Amino acid sequence: MSDLKRTPLYSEHVALGAKLVPFAGYEMPVQYPSGIRAEHLAVRDSAGLFDVSHMGEFLVTGPDALAFVSYATTNDPARLSEGQAQYSVFCHENGGVVDDLIVYRLGDQRFRLVVNAANLAKDWAHLEGLASRFDVQLKDESDEIGLIALQGPRAQEILAPLSSEPLDPIGFYEFAVGTVGGVPGVISRTGYTGEDGFELYVPSDRTSALWRELLAAGAPAGLVPAGLGARDSLRLEMGYALYGNDLDDQTSPIEAGLSWLVKLDKGEFVGREALQRQKDSGVTRRLRGFRLAERGFPRPGYEVVLDGEVVGPVRSGTVSPSLDAGIGTAYLPPEVGFGDEIAIRIRGRELSATVERMPFYPDGSVRK
Amino acid sequence: MSEIPDGLKYTEEHEYVRETDSENEFLVGVTDYAQGELGDVVFVELPAAGDTFGRMDVFGTIEAVKAVSDLFSPLTGEIVAINEALGEDPALVNSDPYGEGWMVRIRATDPSEIDGLLSAADYAEHVDA
Numbered sequence: 056m057s058d059l060k061r062t063p064l065y066s067e068h069v070a071l072g073a074k075l076v077p078f079a080g081y082e083m084p085v086q087y088p089s090g091i092r093a094e095h096l097a098v099r100d101s102a103g104l105f106d107v108s109h110m111g112e113f114l115v116t117g118p119d120a121l122a123f124v125s126y127a128t129t130n131d132p133a134r135l136s137e138g139q140a141q142y143s144v145f146c147h148e149n150g151g152v153v154d155d156l157i158v159y160r161l162g163d164q165r166f167r168l169v170v171n172a173a174n175l176a177k178d179w180a181h182l183e184g185l186a187s188r189f190d191v192q193l194k195d196e197s198d199e200i201g202l203i204a205l206q207g208p209r210a211q212e213i214l215a216p217l218s219s220e221p222l223d224p225i226g227f228y229e230f231a232v233g234t235v236g237g238v239p240g241v242i243s244r245t246g247y248t249g250e251d252g253f254e255l256y257v258p259s260d261r262t263s264a265l266w267r268e269l270l271a272a273g274a275p276a277g278l279v280p281a282g283l284g285a286r287d288s289l290r291l292e293m294g295y296a297l298y299g300n301d302l303d304d305q306t307s308p309i310e311a312g313l314s315w316l317v318k319l320d321k322g323e324f325v326g327r328e329a330l331q332r333q334k335d336s337g338v339t340r341r342l343r344g345f346r347l348a349e350r351g352f353p354r355p356g357y358e359v360v361l362d363g364e365v366v367g368p369v370r371s372g373t374v375s376p377s378l379d380a381g382i383g384t385a386y387l388p389p390e391v392g393f394g395d396e397i398a399i400r401i402r403g404r405e406l407s408a409t410v411e412r413m414p415f416y417p418d419g420s421v422r423k
Numbered sequence: 424m425s426e427i428p429d430g431l432k433y434t435e436e437h438e439y440v441r442e443t444d445s446e447n448e449f450l451v452g453v454t455d456y457a458q459g460e461l462g463d464v465v466f467v468e469l470p471a472a473g474d475t476f477g478r479m480d481v482f483g484t485i486e487a488v489k490a491v492s493d494l495f496s497p498l499t500g501e502i503v504a505i506n507e508a509l510g511e512d513p514a515l516v517n518s519d520p521y522g523e524g525w526m527v528r529i530r531a532t533d534p535s536e537i538d539g540l541l542s543a544a545d546y547a548e549h550v551d552a
Contacts, residue, residue: 086462374465374486
């Protein structure tokens, strides 16, 4: 695994006995010794600590910062005040998704874009191509910033004693700039689990110290380190999209059920014409969630069968630890509705499944 | 390090075979090494009592979060019992692979096949390689 990058927390993972796997060019913990299921349930019941330092961070500054971010993304960053963030996507002109991201408004002319590690180089090239028409500076800060996600119903109680900022005023998709355990950074009430929680952007060289401090402070409340395995099953129970599975260069945000991210009335942006067309005349497929009616593990790539015809692959799939059932996503014809039956072909057998409204797990503690 | 008890026999596919008090009847499960590699076992698909299998036939599957694996019958014979407890609690395969995590009890029709299986030392070498 010599070509793989390591996050600032690599040695913490090794010391904790994590199982490390290659992910998005990084050596990342997929699980710790207690296992994915235990980590998943700990996040639902109490709290989990995730290393997401592999995520990329781009800083956009300059007089045209707002105009540039608005042109490059489908959501409307003009709606953000300083201290607010929004989920968004970059699209190609044809409406396909380059990446999904979070946009932070750090200042009047200052934005942070948080992108997927696997897409970092593609995103950077895409943005550089667009930036020439704007008076902006782009800076890739990915290697300078570590990112820890503290997620779970007890996250705030664990974080509060360490935080320089009062946490209660920070709403969902809002953030404060302050210190945690003496480490300066951005304290953001965001996450990928469906539980309340925070994402902490801190300097790389202080990430390890903060990780240890949080683990120690949270242990009495049941905080455990949690890996990519639990992160995936937690996000899928919520129906949160994963780039590379649910989203890619060929899928549009309209097809993916992310129409709420597409603000056609905000002015010019990349992909607007194609997305307008899709909104006007409809799409030929929609990303839907399904739940297996019988025991099975619907893995990504397995065939989805509708009325005897294969209509595509499972995009995301797992056995939900919270629901104890196989769940997944697939692109289906738009006329297929909630409650309709499909089948998943699992090693030669067709297992019946029901199209279900997401989130599969609606009981999380996430602030709405 | 994973546990590889002496006195059991092993396959290269990571099943173990344990003698029972009944002549020619053996308990079959997967090794500690296998459960460690698979991670959390989500469920185990097992045959029915009375089913018969040839040596190294697939007799079931084991679904873990990371991957699905076929289970291979180490011996030719007939299933006389399956571990019903795994239906309720498949994690027994992780927590106690050589004990409560056993999978099937098989009556061997050719008990001499047992000699063709790996010893604990052979298996240790196999998983180390």
